[in-house]
Amino acid sequence: MKETPSMKCYHSATVGPNKAALQIALRKAYSINTDTCIALPELRLLEGVLGEILGERAVKFLKKDHKAQYFGKPLRITTPKIDVGVLYGAIIAAYVDMAQLDALAAKYPKQTFIYLAPDDEALAAYLAKHASMAI
Secondary structure (H helix, E strand, C coil), rough: CCCCCCCCEECCCCCCCCCCHHHHHHHHEEEEEEEEEEEEEHHHHHCCCHHHHHHHHHHHHHHHHHEEEEEEEEEEEEEEEEEECCCCCCCCEEEEHHHHHHHHHCCCCCCCCCEEEHHHHHHHHHHHHHCCCCC
């Protein structure tokens, strides 16, 4: 992921699915813009920690329509197989690998990214590529 001058990067120091880290990422994303998107490697990840936080109804809409409301604010989901089109807000890149993150950054060069790394190696690779502030 090549950082552009207008792109801001944040990350969680906690790796893997973590409820607290995801809640903080959602708060940060919505503080930046109400239009938030969560990028996942696979749609099935909605069943875990993410599903616990978002709730059953939001997960149902995300699976069906790839968009939902979270506390009255729009939330969209993207995966390598789901394209959400134009985005204006923050992207929470949850547990994606660097290849998917690079593809998102190329497609959305002006967006703010919040990275939730799947493991220590991915976090180290992410931090080695560009400056990022911990949330």
